[in-house]
């Protein structure tokens with residue numbers, strides 16, 4: 526935790542204590558926020574690689590755009606998973622939603638586990654499309670992807686366990702990425718709808734107590 530970030534946290538807490546009551550934030554809530562923020566900061570610094578900072582970033586003005594990007598990524602996973610016959614489970618958008626679900630991430634979508642670790646080539650292709658769909662969705666809308674490091678790691682592990690050569694794995698993943706981008710481009714309005722639905726359900730620290738007009742809209 527850098528001194529600058531500690532300063533920002535202290536400034537936020539002070540602002541919360543001063544302005545909170547005038548915007549309907551009760552003193553009890555402020556106490557809870559202060560306590561959890563202080564605990565959160567130390568946990569964050571020790572284990573979570575800046576995740577407490579993510580939590581704050583999502584609560585600050587501009588956090589909505591960040592959540593929208595995460596929702597878009599997860600929407601890509603959901604659409605392609607459904608298309609591939611893998612019924613996706615619940616999706617969490619944002620660090621707060623992930624914390625509540627016990628996940629150390631900014632966003633996640635639960636998928637049914639593959640039946641065995643050693644997948645057939647057909648299943649590997651299907652999982653490649655599903656796992657690359659989050660990044661592909663970001664590329665379709667923004668021209669580049671920010672998230673997806675976990676997806677890439679999991680995909681690398683699945684291909685690693687499969688016994689296929691590294692060259693095949695690379696070739697197949699590139700092909701899957703192209704296919705999925707193309708498909709999502711065709712399904713752009715479905716992608717936008719799914720993203721909006723996920724975003725509407727995303728909790729953030731700010732929305733816990735006072736939904737702003739922008740959040741309601």
Ligand SMILES: [Zn+2]
Pocket residue numbers: 598602656659660672673676
């Ligand atoms: Zn992903």
